[in-house]
Amino acid sequence: xxxxxxxxxxSMQDGLDRKLxxxxxxxxxxxxxxxxxxxAAVPLYSLFCKLTGFAGTPLIASENGSVVGSxxxxxxxxSNVAPGLAWRFAPEQPKLEVRVGETMTxxxxxxxxxxxxxxxxxxxxxxxxxxxxxFNKLQCFCFNEMVLKPHESVDVPVVFFIDPEAAKxxxxxxxxxxSLSYTFFASKRTEKPLAAAKDIVAQPAPKL
Numbered sequence: 790x791x792x793x794x795x796x797x798x799x800s801m802q803d804g805l806d807r808k809l810x811x812x813x814x815x816x817x818x819x820x821x822x823x824x825x826x827x828x829a830a831v832p833l834y835s836l837f838c839k840l841t842g843f844a845g846t847p848l849i850a851s852e853n854g855s856v857v858g859s860x861x862x863x864x865x866x867x868s869n870v871a872p873g874l875a876w877r878f879a880p881e882q883p884k885l886e887v888r889v890g891e892t893m894t895x896x897x898x899x900x901x902x903x904x905x906x907x908x909x910x911x912x913x914x915x916x917x918x919x920x921x922x923x924f925n926k927l928q929c930f931c932f933n934e935m936v937l938k939p940h941e942s943v944d945v946p947v948v949f950f951i952d953p954e955a956a957k958x959x960x961x962x963x964x965x966x967x968s969l970s971y972t973f974f975a976s977k978r979t980e981k982p983l984a985a986a987k988d989i990v991a992q993p994a995p996k997l
Contacts, residue, residue: 855890860956862887862920866895867970874975875903876937881944889953892927896944897971901937908936908976916968923955924967934976 864887866880877900887893901907913931915921928948937943947969955961 855950855953857888857890858953858956860889860953862889862951862955862964863966864893864951865966865968866897867968868897869970869972870909871972871974874907874909874973876901876907876909876973878971878973887951889923889951889956892948892950894946894948896946897930898942898944899935899937899973900942901940904939906936906938908934909973910934910976911971911973913969913971916970917964919958919960920951920955920964920967923952923958923961924969925950925952931971 863884865884866882868878868880870876870878877898879898881896881898885893885895899909910933911931913929915924926947926949928946930945930947935943935945949969951967
């Protein structure tokens with residue numbers, strides 16, 4: 790093996806400097822790609838769940854062209870507020886009998902119990918997971934940041950239907966009840982105007 794000179798020539802030093810710079814830029818680029826992939830993973834996973842019904846996530850539909858069938862499911866509504874958000878959150882009715890293909894609307898009332906303006910965002914889930922690919926939501930307040938003034942209340946709708954194909958799936962024969970569950974979490978972002986919450990209110994809900 791040939792020994793390297795103790796005092797590299799200027800040309801050798803320039804070559805070493807270029808190699809070090811390429812290695813440094815390569816490492817920086819790799820870190821940037823890894824960070825970008827980490828941030829993209831959450832929205833991509835959420836989109837995947839919405840498109841496939843994976844992990845109990847209902848599908849998002851633009852319209853309901855289904856024919857109403859005879860099979861019925863009892864849809865139960867579960868509302869939760871995570872610690873750190875002083876809101877009251879409840880459906881106007883705890884459950885509904887729904888026929889497959891039937892478009893249904895249920896309102897939820899949200900009230901800010903605190904003396905300051907606060908922001909929240911809801912996540913949702915459908916159980917059992919087997920029914921999630923057939924549970925389609927046409928309108929929902931989930932994943933929309935909502936800003937409520939002190940002690941303000943708003944009524945927000947959820948519009949959904951169950952795909953009639955669910956009646957043909959023999960694996961669902963023993964499923965009679967469906968749970969649609971929402972959980973509101975405190976949001977750190979508060980710069981959005983109150984209109985962000987009001988824009989998704991289709992009409993006033995009946996008084997609870």
